[in-house]
Amino acid sequence: MNSFRQILLHIFVWVSLLLMFMFMHTNGGNITRTTIIIFVYFGIVNISIFYINYLFILPTFLDRKKYLWCGLAILFVVIFFAFIKCGLAYYFYDIIITRVSGKRKWVLNFWEYFLSATLVSCFFIFLSTILKFIIDWFRNEKIKSNLENEKLISELAFLKSQINPHFLFNSLNNIYSLAYQKSDKTPEAVLKLSEIMRYMLYESNENLVKLDDEIRYVENYIELQRLRFKDTVYIKFEIDGDTHDKKITPLVLISFVENAFKHGIATDKDNPLTIVLNVTSNKLFFQVINKKSNLNKDETGGIGLQNVKRRLDLLYKGEYRLHIEDNEAVYNCELYLDL
Known part of the structure; x- marks a missing residue:
């Protein structure tokens, strides 16, 4: 699959997921400004976490077996984006931080929301890591299969190349015997x-x-x-x-x-x-x-x-x-x- 088709596929998957969750959140009703803020702004942030880990952290550190640096980089991204989410949440204070349940109204404190944002970020880190392992597994299996096919083709070519000299050697001996007998x-x-x-x-x-x-x-x-x-x-x-x-x-x-x-x-x-x-x-x-x-x-x-x-x-x-x-x-x- 070429790069352009991969990009289109990723875009299609993310847009489909966002629309599905928005539909589920509104129970099939009208999409409000609140829904757009929650799913678009925070969707972009979480998707960014996904691809930073998938495209940069894992190939740079995990593929080179620098596990400590990989862990530190992931920790930094999780904390960094948790603060960004908190900033967005306090910017849209009335929509995100303020919660209403019936007649009861309360406000989440900073650490409650920070912990929630961190857990969501870890979930997207987990998703991107799983995808990375799956893609790498299929890629390695394909490479392994290609190498085995190349080895098979080479071995068959070698075996076949042995037949001609072997057959020719025996046949020439037979013809030599006829010639010797005139x-x-x-x-x-x-x-x-x-x-x-x-x-x-x-x-x-x-x-x-x-x-x-x-x-x-x-x-x-x-x-x-x-x-x-x-x-x-x-x-x-x-x-x-x-x-x-x-x-x-x-x-x-x-x-x-x-x-x-x-x-x-x-x-x-x-x-x-x-x-x-x-x-x-x-x-x-x-x-x-x-x-x-x-x-x-x-x-x-x-x-x-x-x-x-x-x-x-x-x-x-x-x-x-x-x-x-x-x-x-x-x-x-x-x-x-x-x-």
């Missing part, structure tokens, strides 16, 4: 890698992408692996359900598939690498099962699965379930995700 399929593998990298660099920059595009990306990766293993790779990729008009955060599914190829066995005809993707309503089930290999170990430790787990925590907190079964023979990964 395979005729090396150019086709390079072309597939080019298509995959195009998706990673340009089409996956949004927070959400079409599920069909992500599936096509996984299929391209599988084709790249088929070229690597020639005709000795056995893969079952099953897709069931309506995948149209569904969206998913990019580069999540690929990590599980890549992990299966890197650490599993895809050349066993009796135990093919199985990938299942099922969409029911707005829920996705993704499963990757592979026979484990004891030969293909990553000595430096992979970042793929740790990366995707962290991204799922950040983007789908409370909206996903990841179950991993890791035994001596089989690695089974199941992802349940709310789209």
Whole structure:
């Protein structure tokens, strides 16, 4: 909210309050000169107390943790304005100081009115202090929320930046293997890698992408692996359900598939690498099962699965379930995700 709108809001609130109290004081009757004097003059004084504390004393002393000076400043303002109120009261002696109840008429002494004026001033000090704490709390919560969002965005950007080098490193190793074998399929593998990298660099920059595009990306990766293993790779990729008009955060599914190829066995005809993707309503089930290999170990430790787990925590907190079964023979990964 800009400053001009804040000023208008404050003016509206104070005018509304003054009119409401004037109406209540007169029981809905005519507003007299006495009412105007009481509510306008003394209203201005009390509003001044409110803003002196809210705009000057609290920001100058309380925000800087100068509590003693803050207390002394408030005490000075309360006493100072109590004397001003007493001066106004004696100026309008017949209206303010003189009290009438039926046939009885009496005059308030100075200290009685001074005490009353002090208590009213303390009330407006209290109101302004409460408002200050409320505004500061909301402002701090907003700052905290913005910082958390910035941290989230930065962490997601970092995690996503790790995917490309990690994927490229593994794919180049595969293409190197084809080139080393002088395979005729090396150019086709390079072309597939080019298509995959195009998706990673340009089409996956949004927070959400079409599920069909992500599936096509996984299929391209599988084709790249088929070229690597020639005709000795056995893969079952099953897709069931309506995948149209569904969206998913990019580069999540690929990590599980890549992990299966890197650490599993895809050349066993009796135990093919199985990938299942099922969409029911707005829920996705993704499963990757592979026979484990004891030969293909990553000595430096992979970042793929740790990366995707962290991204799922950040983007789908409370909206996903990841179950991993890791035994001596089989690695089974199941992802349940709310789209």
